[in-house]
Amino acid sequence: MPPNTPHLPPWETLRLILPEITLALGMGAVVLTPFFGRKRDHRSTVVALAALFLALVAIVNTTHFGAATILGGMLSVDPFSQFFKALLLVFTGLVIVQWRSTARRNPRPNDTRMQDAPDLLCLLLGASLGMALMASATNLLMIFMATEAASYPSYGLAGFRKRDRLASKGALKYVVFGAASSAAMVYGMSLVYGVTGTLSLAGVALHIGEHGISPLLAMGLCGMFAGLAFKLATVPMHFWCPDVFEGAPTHVTTFLAFASKAAAICLLVRILLAFSAASSDASAADLGAMATGFAALGAVTATWANLFALRQVHIKRLLAYSSIAHAGYMTMTAAVALGLPHGVGSPNTVASAILFYLLTYAFMNLGAFTVAAVIIQRTGAEDIRHYAGIAQRSPLLAGLMTLFLLSLFGMPGLGGFIAKVWLAMTLSGAGTMGFVLIAVLLVNTLVSLYYYLRPVYHMYFTRDDGQRPAFAAAPASLAILLVSALLLLWTGLSPGAADRMTRDFATLAPPLADASGTPGMGALKDPGQDDTNRRRAPAAPRRRATFR
Amino acid sequence: MPPLILTHLAPHALAPFALAQLIEPGSFTDSTTPSLLDAVLPSVLNWMLFLPALAGAICFLPGVSRASARALALLTTLGSFALSLVIAFDYYFNQNASGVAAVTLKPWIESIHANYHVGVDGLNLPLVLLTTSLSVLVVLAAWRIEKATQAFMGLFLFLLTGMLGVFVALDLFLFYLFFEVSLLPMYFLIGIWGGPRKEYAAIKFFLYTLAGSICLLFVMLGLYCLTPAGTANHVNTWQLVDSGEQDSLISESVRALFAGPSTGLHGPTPAGPYWLHAQAFFLLTLVAFLIKLPAVPFHTWLPDAHVEAPTPISMILAGVLLKMGGYGLMRVTYPLFPDAARHFWLPVATLGVVAILYGGFCALAQTDWKKLVAYSSVSHMGYVTLGLAVLTRTGFDGAYFQMIAHGITSALMFFLVGVVYDRAHHRDINRLGGLWLKFPGLGGWSLLAFCAGMGLPGLCGFVGELLVIFGTFEANGQLPGTIPGSAGSGGFMGAATILGLFASLGVVITAGYTLWMFQRVFMGPERPEAAGYAPITAREYGIMAALGMAAVLFGLVPLLVFRLTDPTFYALASVLGLN
Numbered sequence A: 001m002p003p004n005t006p007h008l009p010p011w012e013t014l015r016l017i018l019p020e021i022t023l024a025l026g027m028g029a030v031v032l033t034p035f036f037g038r039k040r041d042h043r044s045t046v047v048a049l050a051a052l053f054l055a056l057v058a059i060v061n062t063t064h065f066g067a068a069t070i071l072g073g074m075l076s077v078d079p080f081s082q083f084f085k086a087l088l089l090v091f092t093g094l095v096i097v098q099w100r101s102t103a104r105r106n107p108r109p110n111d112t113r114m115q116d117a118p119d120l121l122c123l124l125l126g127a128s129l130g131m132a133l134m135a136s137a138t139n140l141l142m143i144f145m146a147t148e149a150a151s152y153p154s155y156g157l158a159g160f161r162k163r164d165r166l167a168s169k170g171a172l173k174y175v176v177f178g179a180a181s182s183a184a185m186v187y188g189m190s191l192v193y194g195v196t197g198t199l200s201l202a203g204v205a206l207h208i209g210e211h212g213i214s215p216l217l218a219m220g221l222c223g224m225f226a227g228l229a230f231k232l233a234t235v236p237m238h239f240w241c242p243d244v245f246e247g248a249p250t251h252v253t254t255f256l257a258f259a260s261k262a263a264a265i266c267l268l269v270r271i272l273l274a275f276s277a278a279s280s281d282a283s284a285a286d287l288g289a290m291a292t293g294f295a296a297l298g299a300v301t302a303t304w305a306n307l308f309a310l311r312q313v314h315i316k317r318l319l320a321y322s323s324i325a326h327a328g329y330m331t332m333t334a335a336v337a338l339g340l341p342h343g344v345g346s347p348n349t350v351a352s353a354i355l356f357y358l359l360t361y362a363f364m365n366l367g368a369f370t371v372a373a374v375i376i377q378r379t380g381a382e383d384i385r386h387y388a389g390i391a392q393r394s395p396l397l398a399g400l401m402t403l404f405l406l407s408l409f410g411m412p413g414l415g416g417f418i419a420k421v422w423l424a425m426t427l428s429g430a431g432t433m434g435f436v437l438i439a440v441l442l443v444n445t446l447v448s449l450y451y452y453l454r455p456v457y458h459m460y461f462t463r464d465d466g467q468r469p470a471f472a473a474a475p476a477s478l479a480i481l482l483v484s485a486l487l488l489l490w491t492g493l494s495p496g497a498a499d500r501m502t503r504d505f506a507t508l509a510p511p512l513a514d515a516s517g518t519p520g521m522g523a524l525k526d527p528g529q530d531d532t533n534r535r536r537a538p539a540a541p542r543r544r545a546t547f548r
Numbered sequence B: 001m002p003p004l005i006l007t008h009l010a011p012h013a014l015a016p017f018a019l020a021q022l023i024e025p026g027s028f029t030d031s032t033t034p035s036l037l038d039a040v041l042p043s044v045l046n047w048m049l050f051l052p053a054l055a056g057a058i059c060f061l062p063g064v065s066r067a068s069a070r071a072l073a074l075l076t077t078l079g080s081f082a083l084s085l086v087i088a089f090d091y092y093f094n095q096n097a098s099g100v101a102a103v104t105l106k107p108w109i110e111s112i113h114a115n116y117h118v119g120v121d122g123l124n125l126p127l128v129l130l131t132t133s134l135s136v137l138v139v140l141a142a143w144r145i146e147k148a149t150q151a152f153m154g155l156f157l158f159l160l161t162g163m164l165g166v167f168v169a170l171d172l173f174l175f176y177l178f179f180e181v182s183l184l185p186m187y188f189l190i191g192i193w194g195g196p197r198k199e200y201a202a203i204k205f206f207l208y209t210l211a212g213s214i215c216l217l218f219v220m221l222g223l224y225c226l227t228p229a230g231t232a233n234h235v236n237t238w239q240l241v242d243s244g245e246q247d248s249l250i251s252e253s254v255r256a257l258f259a260g261p262s263t264g265l266h267g268p269t270p271a272g273p274y275w276l277h278a279q280a281f282f283l284l285t286l287v288a289f290l291i292k293l294p295a296v297p298f299h300t301w302l303p304d305a306h307v308e309a310p311t312p313i314s315m316i317l318a319g320v321l322l323k324m325g326g327y328g329l330m331r332v333t334y335p336l337f338p339d340a341a342r343h344f345w346l347p348v349a350t351l352g353v354v355a356i357l358y359g360g361f362c363a364l365a366q367t368d369w370k371k372l373v374a375y376s377s378v379s380h381m382g383y384v385t386l387g388l389a390v391l392t393r394t395g396f397d398g399a400y401f402q403m404i405a406h407g408i409t410s411a412l413m414f415f416l417v418g419v420v421y422d423r424a425h426h427r428d429i430n431r432l433g434g435l436w437l438k439f440p441g442l443g444g445w446s447l448l449a450f451c452a453g454m455g456l457p458g459l460c461g462f463v464g465e466l467l468v469i470f471g472t473f474e475a476n477g478q479l480p481g482t483i484p485g486s487a488g489s490g491g492f493m494g495a496a497t498i499l500g501l502f503a504s505l506g507v508v509i510t511a512g513y514t515l516w517m518f519q520r521v522f523m524g525p526e527r528p529e530a531a532g533y534a535p536i537t538a539r540e541y542g543i544m545a546a547l548g549m550a551a552v553l554f555g556l557v558p559l560l561v562f563r564l565t566d567p568t569f570y571a572l573a574s575v576l577g578l579n
Helices: A011-016 A018-035 A040-065 A079-103 A114-136 A140-158 A165-196 A201-211 A215-232 A240-247 A250-277 A281-309 A315-336 A347-379 A395-409 A415-428 A431-460 A475-493 A496-504 A527-534 B002-022 B036-059 B066-094 B125-141 B149-168 B172-181 B183-193 B198-226 B232-236 B252-257 B275-292 B301-308 B311-336 B338-343 B345-365 B369-389 B393-424 B440-454 B460-474 B495-522 B528-532 B538-556 B559-576
Strands: A068-070 A075-077 B101-109 B114-120 B262-264 B267-269
Touching: A011 A018, A011 A040, A011 A068, A018 A040, A018 A114, A040 A079, A040 A114, A075 A079, A075 A114, A079 A114, A079 A250, A079 A347, A079 A475, A114 A140, A114 A250, A140 A165, A140 A201, A140 A215, A140 A250, A165 A201, A165 A215, A165 A240, A201 A250, A201 A281, A215 A250, A215 A281, A240 A250, A240 A315, A250 A281, A250 A315, A250 A347, A281 A315, A281 A431, A315 A347, A315 A415, A315 A431, A347 A395, A347 A415, A347 A475, A347 A496, A395 A415, A395 A431, A395 A475, A415 A431, A415 A475, A415 A496, A415 B198, A431 B183, A431 B198, A475 A496, A496 B101, B036 B066, B036 B101, B036 B114, B036 B125, B036 B149, B066 B101, B066 B125, B066 B149, B066 B559, B101 B172, B114 B149, B114 B172, B125 B149, B125 B311, B125 B393, B125 B538, B125 B559, B149 B172, B149 B183, B149 B311, B172 B183, B172 B198, B172 B311, B183 B198, B183 B311, B198 B275, B198 B301, B198 B311, B275 B311, B275 B338, B301 B311, B301 B369, B311 B338, B311 B369, B311 B393, B311 B559, B338 B345, B338 B559, B345 B369, B345 B495, B369 B393, B369 B460, B369 B495, B393 B440, B393 B460, B393 B538, B393 B559, B440 B460, B440 B495, B440 B538, B460 B495, B460 B538, B538 B559
Parallel strands: none
Antiparallel strands: A068 A075, B101 B114, B262 B267
C-alpha cells in the first residue's frame, strides 16, 4: 500500500469513534432540517435529540471494550472517556429539553427564539463533539483541535442573544480571551514539539521522564496549560466566565458551566496521569513542582472565586463564580495525579473521584440553572434580590433550588457532599501537602455557604410586597428538576452504587502504550498495530490506598 | 482542708436521693435470655428516629390544613416519646453491663466502611428521652403559631429526626450527617419565624456551627487516612462503640495510634505514632463541639439566635441543640483522644471556668430578659466543659447531669419568657414588674424554674453544679501541669482547686443575676399596662407544670439518670483513665 493513500480505518476502530461520528452527522442533519418543511424548531430538536441518543447507544456499545489507543495515537477510548462522554450527551440532551420548556413565552424579547433552533442545536452538538474529543485526545495536535472544536461553537453560543449588549460583551470577551489562549496553547505546543520532537502525549511524557523539564519545555507546557486553564476558567484565565454566563441565554450558560469545564478537567487528568506514569528519579522533582503548581492554581482559583462570589447579586454570575470554584476544587485534586509529593496517590483514585464529582456536579448545576431559567421565564427575575416571595409563590421550586444550592455547597445527605469527601480522600493521599489542600477545600466550602444561602435567604426570608400569582415549572422542566434532585439524594444518601460505577469506569488507557516514537502527524497506523492495544489494559496499578 | 471535706462528702450528699434504688435494675426479668422485646427493639428505635421525618414530609404535602398539621405533629412527637420510653424501660430493667441496646448495624457506604449503626447506651439514652419528651412540649408551645403552621411543624419534625439521629448514631460518619442535617431546619425555623433580626441570627447560627462541623470533618478525614489501609483499624475508624469488646467505646487499636507518652508501671512508654496529630485533632474536635455547646470565645451566636428565635425554637435550641456539643465531646472527642485530653486539661478547664464567670457577668448586665436567659445558658454550659476537662468520674457525672438539668430548666425559662412576651410584647426587664400580682401562678412556676437554674438544693440544677465542683476539687494533683509552686500531687492549692473555687463563685453570680431579675420582673407594684394581659391558658400551665415537676423530680432523684448512665460511664472511666 502506498504510504500516502488515505484509507478508512477498519470497522473495529471506527466503532470506537462512532459516537463522535454520530454527533458530526447529527450536526449536519440539524442544519439541513429547515429545508424540509416548516416547523423547523420541532424537527431540528427531534433530530438533535435523536443524534444524541444514537451517540449514547454507540457509547454504551463500546463500554465493554476496555481501553484502546487508536488512530495512530490520536485518541484514547477507555472507560474514563466513555463515562464522561455518556454523561456529556445525557447532559446536553437535558439542556435541550430545558431550553424547549423554558424558552417559550419568555418575557425577554431578545432571548433565543424558537426559529433559531437549528442554529442553536447545531452549535450545541458541535461543542459537545469537541468536548467529547477533548476527553479522549492523546496527541498535542488532537488536543489543540479538540479544544478549538469545543471553543468555536461556544463563542457562537455565548453571543446567541444577538441584539443584547450584555451578550455581545460576553461573547466578545470570550472570543478575545479564547483567541489569546489558543495562541498561547499552540505556541506552547510548538515549543514542546521543538524540545521533545514528538507531538504524542506519551512521547512528551517519556521525554520528561527521561530528561526532566528544561526551562524551555516548562515554558511550552505553561503555554499549553494556559489554553486548558482558559477552558477550565482557573484563576488568571477566568475573567470571561461571569460575563459570558451573565450574557448568554440560560440554557447556554447551563451547558457551558458544566460541559466546558468537565471536558477540560478530563483532559487535564489524562495529561497529568501520562506524565506521572513516565516519571522517574530524574523527573520526580520537576513533576513535584508541577504538582505543587497545579495544587496552588486550584487552591487560588477556588479561594478567589468564592471570595468574589460573596458579593454577586445576579444569579447567573453567582453560579458562574460557583462553577469557577468547583473547577478549582477539581484542579487541586487533579494535581494529586502527578503524585504529591512524589509518587504517592494512585491514578484510579483521582479519576474515580473526578468522575463522581462530575456526575453530581452535572446534575446540581443543571438543577440550579433550570430553576433559575424557570424563574427568569415566569417572573423575569435575574437579580437574587428580586427573589422575594418566591417561596410563597412556588414552594416546590424554592425547595428544589435550596436543595441544589445546598448540594453545590456540600450538605451531607446530598451528592455534592459525598463528591467533596471523595476529593478530600484523594487529596489525603498526598501527605502533608494534601492535608493543607483539604483544609483549603473545607474552608472554601464554609465560605461558599454564605453565597449559596443568599438566594435561599431572599426566597424564604424576604417578604413579598404584594400578592403576586403563584407559578410553576413546565412539566418538562419539572421532570428535569425532579430527576436531578432524586439523583443527588440517591448519590448523597446511598452513594454505594454510584461509587462502584465511577470506580469501574475510572480506568484509562495505558498512557504510555503509544510511545512508539510516532511523530503523531504521520499516516494512520495499520489495523494490526491497533489490535495490540485494544485488549483490556492492565491499567496503572490499582492502588486504592486511600479508599479501601 | 475544705476541698477534701467536700470531696469526702460527695457520696453522702447524694445518699438521700437514692430513692431509685428501691427498684432494682434487673429484678424483673432474667437479663440473660433474649426476650421478644429485644428482637423488636432495633425497629422500635428506627421508628422513633424516622417517624418524625416521615410525618414532617407529610406536613409539606399540599392540602394539609393547619389543624391537621398540629395534630399530626403532636401525635408524632407523642409516638416518638412513647417509643423512646419503651427503649428506656427495657434498658433500665434489662441492661447488661455497659452493652449497647437496640442496635441496627448495616453497611452503608462500603468503600469508606461507613455503616448505618444506631443504638442506645447510657451515654445517649437520657438525652434521647430529653429530646423526645421536650419535643412534645415544644409542639404544644408552638400550638398558636399561625404563620405557615404546616411548614413550621414539618421543619420541626425534620429537626427532631436530626437531633435524635445525632444522639443515636454510633458511626462517626452517620453522626456527622445528622449533626449537619439538623442545622438546616433550625436555619429556616429561626429565619422565617424569628424576630426582627432573624436573617442575621439565622445565618450566624448556621455559619458558626458549620465552622465547627468543618473542623470535625477534617479530623474525620485525617483519622481515616492515618489509620493504615486494610487493617481492622481502618475498617473501624468510624465506629463510636466497639461492638467486639463490651467495655470499650472506641476501637482500642485506633486509640492506641493516637496515644501519648505515659509513665506506666513498667516504665515510661513512648508516644503513639500520631501523638502530634492527636493533639491537633483533639483541639479541632474540641472547637467543633465547643462552638455548639457554646463555650466562651465561640458563644456569640447563641444570644443572637435565642433573641430572634420564636419561643418554641428557643426551647429546643437551649434544651437539646446545645447538648449536642456536650454529647459530642463525651462521645467523640474524649474517648478518641484521652491522652490529648489529659495533656490539655488545664486550658480546657480554664475555658469552662471563664464561660461560667463571663456568662454570668454578661447575664448580670442584660436588660433583655431572653438575652439574660441565653447568657445564663452560656454560664451553665461552662460547668459541662469544666466537668469534662478535669477528667474525674464525678466531674463526668456532673457534666452529664448538668446537660439534662439544663435541658429541663432552660426550656422552662425560655417558655416563661415567651409567655410574658406574648402578653407584654417586649422583654425589657426594666419595663416589666409586679407580674406576681397579676399572675401568681406564673410567678410560682417561675420561682421554681429560676431556683432550679440557680442550683437550689432539691432541684435539678443543684446536682450537676455540685458534682462538677466536687469533681474539680477531686482532680487536684491528679492531672499534669499544676501551677508551679504548689506542692505537687499532694498540694492543697493546685490548679484544679483554684478553678474549683472560681467555679463555686459562679454559683453566687448565678444567684445574683437570677434573683435581681426575678425581683425586677415579678416583684413590686403591678404595672398599669398589665391590666390588658390575657390570662394564662391551661395549655401554658400544663407545659410549665410538666417541666417544673421534672425539675423537682430529677432534683430529688438524680439516680434516675445515673442508673441509666452508670454502666457506660464506668466503661468510659476505664477508657479515659478517670480518677
